[in-house]
Amino acid sequence: MIFELNLKFVYLQSKNQLELYFEDCYMQLFSLVKIINRGEILAMYSASMLPLNLDKLKYFFSELESKKAKVHFVLEAKTIKNFDEARTILFSYSLKNMFDKMHQIDVSDIRNHHI
Numbered sequence: 001m002i003f004e005l006n007l008k009f010v011y012l013q014s015k016n017q018l019e020l021y022f023e024d025c026y027m028q029l030f031s032l033v034k035i036i037n038r039g040e041i042l043a044m045y046s047a048s049m050l051p052l053n054l055d056k057l058k059y060f061f062s063e064l065e066s067k068k069a070k071v072h073f074v075l076e077a078k079t080i081k082n083f084d085e086a087r088t089i090l091f092s093y094s095l096k097n098m099f100d101k102m103h104q105i106d107v108s109d110i111r112n113h114h115i
Helices: 027-035 054-066 083-101 107-112
Strands: 041-044 070-073 078-080
Touching: 027 054, 054 083, 078 083
Parallel strands: 041 070
Antiparallel strands: 070 078
């Protein structure tokens, strides 16, 4: 069975953008979200490439939402359209990062960690 989806994907190359991943650097991502057309879907490799900083994440999704656009993550096979959906996906990545920095896992650290 073949399904046809009527979706418009914005590939970084089609906007003359190529997002290389540098930790905590989102200059190209923020530039791209400014030029994305209404209703388009930005295709990214992974949600782990999004900012974990809440202010940066809110900014990205406010720009995306203002254009009724979405972002699709290939690795996670998910399309999201707002900040709350992003927080759900990024929670597991934030836990991984926290555990990577810890020598011993403390339950109180898990309970007090918010994204």
